[in-house]
Amino acid sequence: xxxxxxxxxxxxxxxxxxxxxxxxxxxxxxxxxxxxxxxxxxxxxxxxxxxxxxxxxxxxxxxxxxxxxxxxxxxxxxxxxxxxxxxxxxxxxxxxxxxxxxxxxxxxxxxxxxxxxxxxxxxxxxxxxxxxxxxxxxxxxxxxxxxxxxxxxxxxxxxxxxxxxxxxxxxxxxxxxxxxxxxxxxxxxxxxxxxxxxxxxxxxxxxxxxxxxxxxxxxxxxxxxxxxxxxxxxxxxxxxxxxxxxxxxxxxxxxxxxxxxxxxxxxxxxxxxxxxxxxxxxxxxxxxxxxxxxxxxxxxxxxxxxxxxxxxxxxxxxxxxxxxxxxxxxxxxxxxxxxxxxxxxxxxxxxxxxxxxxx
Amino acid sequence: xxxxxxxxxxxxxxxxxxxxxxxxxxxxxxxxxxxxxxxxxxxxxxxxxxxxxxxxxxxxxxxxxxxxxxxxxxxxxxxxxxxxxxxxxxxxxxxxxxxxxxxxxxxxxxxxxxxxxxxxxxxxxxxxxxxxxxxxxxxxxxxxxxxxxxxxxxxxxxxxxxxxxxxxxxxxxxxxxxxxxxxxxxxxxxxxxxxxxxxxxxxxxxxxxxxxxxxxxxxxxxxxxxxxxxxxxxxxxxxxxxxxxxxxxxxxxxxxxxxxxxxxxxxxxxxxxxxxxxxxxxxxxxxxxxxxxxxxxxxxxxxxxxxxxxxxxxxxxxxxxxxxxxxxxxxxxxxxxxxxxxxxxxxxxxxxxxxxxxxxxxxxxxxxxxxxxxxxxxxxxxxxxxx
Numbered sequence: 069x070x071x072x073x074x075x076x077x078x079x080x081x082x083x084x085x086x087x088x089x090x091x092x093x094x095x096x097x098x099x100x101x102x103x104x105x106x107x108x109x110x111x112x113x114x115x116x117x118x119x120x121x122x123x124x125x126x127x128x129x130x131x132x133x134x135x136x137x138x139x140x141x142x143x144x145x146x147x148x149x150x151x152x153x154x155x156x157x158x159x160x161x162x163x164x165x166x167x168x169x170x171x172x173x174x175x176x177x178x179x180x181x182x183x184x185x186x187x188x189x190x191x192x193x194x195x196x197x198x199x200x201x202x203x204x205x206x207x208x209x210x211x212x213x214x215x216x217x218x219x220x221x222x223x224x225x226x227x228x229x230x231x232x233x234x235x236x237x238x239x240x241x242x243x244x245x246x247x248x249x250x251x252x253x254x255x256x257x258x259x260x261x262x263x264x265x266x267x268x269x270x271x272x273x274x275x276x277x278x279x280x281x282x283x284x285x286x287x288x289x290x291x292x293x294x295x296x297x298x299x300x301x302x303x304x305x306x307x308x309x310x311x312x313x314x315x316x317x318x319x320x321x322x323x324x325x326x327x328x329x330x331x332x333x334x335x336x337x338x339x340x341x342x343x344x345x346x347x348x349x350x351x352x353x354x355x356x357x358x359x360x361x362x363x364x365x366x367x368x369x370x371x372x373x374x375x376x377x378x379x380x381x382x383x384x385x386x387x388x389x390x391x392x393x394x395x396x397x398x399x400x401x402x403x404x405x406x407x408x409x410x411x412x413x414x415x416x417x418x419x420x421x422x423x424x425x426x427x
Numbered sequence: 428x429x430x431x432x433x434x435x436x437x438x439x440x441x442x443x444x445x446x447x448x449x450x451x452x453x454x455x456x457x458x459x460x461x462x463x464x465x466x467x468x469x470x471x472x473x474x475x476x477x478x479x480x481x482x483x484x485x486x487x488x489x490x491x492x493x494x495x496x497x498x499x500x501x502x503x504x505x506x507x508x509x510x511x512x513x514x515x516x517x518x519x520x521x522x523x524x525x526x527x528x529x530x531x532x533x534x535x536x537x538x539x540x541x542x543x544x545x546x547x548x549x550x551x552x553x554x555x556x557x558x559x560x561x562x563x564x565x566x567x568x569x570x571x572x573x574x575x576x577x578x579x580x581x582x583x584x585x586x587x588x589x590x591x592x593x594x595x596x597x598x599x600x601x602x603x604x605x606x607x608x609x610x611x612x613x614x615x616x617x618x619x620x621x622x623x624x625x626x627x628x629x630x631x632x633x634x635x636x637x638x639x640x641x642x643x644x645x646x647x648x649x650x651x652x653x654x655x656x657x658x659x660x661x662x663x664x665x666x667x668x669x670x671x672x673x674x675x676x677x678x679x680x681x682x683x684x685x686x687x688x689x690x691x692x693x694x695x696x697x698x699x700x701x702x703x704x705x706x707x708x709x710x711x712x713x714x715x716x717x718x719x720x721x722x723x724x725x726x727x728x729x730x731x732x733x734x735x736x737x738x739x740x741x742x743x744x745x746x747x748x749x750x751x752x753x754x755x756x757x758x759x760x761x762x763x764x765x766x767x768x769x770x771x772x773x774x775x776x777x778x779x780x781x782x783x784x785x786x787x788x789x790x791x792x793x794x795x796x797x798x799x800x801x802x803x804x805x806x807x808x809x810x811x812x813x814x
Contacts, residue, residue: 114515114518117515207603207632210603218605219605220605220609223539310514311540311543312536312540314510314536314540314605317510317511352515356519374467
């Protein structure tokens with residue numbers, strides 16, 4: 069096990085812990101960049117979905133994982149981003165490079181308004197409020213008639229950046245990858261700043277955070293804003309990946325899928341959002357391989373995918389509430405300190421949280 | 428002119444290399460077809476029997492030696508009626524499984540999302556399980572639809588009741604989705620022909636479990652005919668709730684509800700419900716000959732009555748087989764599509780509806796029927812509806 073000798077506070081806010089870590093992440097980035105050389109279009113499209121979902125997941129991670137506000141309405145912001153982006157592109161011929169940030173900003177402002185309203189709610193009440201936002205948004209978009217295309221939906225034009233058509237899988241893949249990496253850096257940066265630390269303080273104990281002088285209402289709304297900006301950005305990219313958007317696409321189911329994604333990935337960590345996205349997007353592909361070896365009666369029965377998904381989810385909630393990333397850190401730690409591993413290392417210490425559970 | 432346009436489109440596609448392989452999904456002894464449908468979501472009641480029907484006809488054809496020495500294979504993927512899932516599985520079908528054609532893909536939003544890239548990849552979209560007008564319009568060499576559109580169905584329904592019995596205060600109970608919108612559009616369009624307006628219109632969502640407010644609105648408006656522009660569950664709920672409130676106008680709905688579960692729902696409350704459909708839901712009891720054989724052998728294989736969706740699945744593959752037969756051993760996508768376009772006198776072996784295509788007509792079924800629930804069973808009230 070490697071112990072870092074701390075010489076200055078700057079070390080605490082470095083992007084990478086040490087050179088080894090930096091090496092691994094840069095290696096991953098290099099492999100990801102080179103992926104179009106050895107993967108076919110199908111896998112590149114799948115990975116594009118992973119990146120886009122990871123962006124939406126990062127947003128939700130800021131909200132739920134960092135500031136501790138549960139949200140069943142993330143898909144509403146994704147929808148707002150997707151629709152704003154598509155409408156700007158098709159109806160107002162706004163350039164792509166401008167349209168995407170505007171879409172993210174519009175979603176962010178709606179998120180800010182929602183955050184301001186819901187900021188005083190906790191737990192179950194917040195869950196219900198955000199859930200209703202998901203439902204209302206879907207209905208509003210559907211009922212808005214010609215402006216949003218109603219329930220019939222809108223078709224999404226191809227990505228075109230400054231006259232350069234992004235029309236092939238590998239181009240879309242690279243674009244999504246670059247934006248994805250940018251988003252990770254932003255969130256990573258957020259956790260190192262004052263606002264990020266304020267959010268975590270609010271998550272761990274609102275009373276203590278307030279006592280320490282943190283503006284709770286502001287940072288809660290701020291978390292909603294950031295989260296919705298990411299969702300809107302993901303929405304804009306998702307619209308291109310879907311080619312056609314309808315309000316149903318961003319229904320309640322999608323919100324719940326996003327929430328499950330960060331829970332399975334490991335709540336409260338950046339890795340969690342990424343691992344969760346891999347899980348959600350690639351599981352059907354993996355299952356389709358599993359199906360080949362299964363007897364055809366099982367493989368062709370309808371509910372197989374849902375059943376497998378449900379069982380895996382159940383397994384995580386029962387046996388590994390820290391998610392995929394939590395499991396990974398434990399395994400990593402096990403080998404790091406071998407043979408001195410003790411379960412207690414990962415026991416939750418902050419028992420004072422219990423007093424605030426039911427608010 | 429259209430022929431020329433078709434030819435040009437093909438040349439263009441070949442030129443850009445989209446069809447460079449040309450025979451994706453076809454080997455010396457196998458033709459691979461694909462579909463995506465809902466096997467475990469809200470429309471599984473449509474998707475599961477459809478998948479069975481598709482498989483049954485494929486198995487029959489293979490047992491009889493295949494087509495021009497090639498066996499058929501159909502890969503069926505589950506979308507859970509979600510667009511994101513549909514995109515993923517369609518991507519898999521087109522790129523990994525390398526299918527020759529998409530047959531009976533279910534869901535309007537899914538088809539609308541997937542069709543553009545599918546057509547670009549040179550994979551024909553045959554007989555999607557959606558009665559939206561976009562399934563055959565604008566005319567495209569790669570698009571063939573089976574059903575007449577929801578809008579047409581409701582226009583014909585309005586016209587039928589205008590001629591038979593008339594009405595004075597027509598109303599609409601619409602499901603808030605794209606299908607409901609198209610259906611309601613048909614009603615308003617046809618009413619406009621008679622200079623009439625909708626007296627009252629209510630909207631409900633697919634998840635609503637209480638239709639009291641909708642029904643009360645319709646009742647207070649004094650509707651004498653209500654067009655149910657919606658799906659299965661909401662149709663049952665609206666009709667049953669109305670019966671309870673003593674509100675009994677004529678109820679008319681579209682093909683989505685054409686299944687036993689609707690006819691037998693709520694202890695006979697559905698009696699008298701009318702439905703406009705492009706296809707006929709055949710019963711083994713009233714059928715004879717080939718239809719009877721198909722219906723009975725389905726029950727034998729799958730242990731249940733052959734649902735209308737299974738009948739559709741069966742007919743879809745049957746139509747594909749007819750086109751593949753005609754296209755010959757030297758199969759090309761163009762040849763297959765030309766053979767489909769040349770189908771003009773196909774009669775659906777189960778329901779007896781005639782199907783025809785043409786250079787400017789990529790929509791198969793020509794006439795509509797009016798079905799009615801009597802004693803918990805669907806009967807045919809009229810054939811050959813139009814407007």
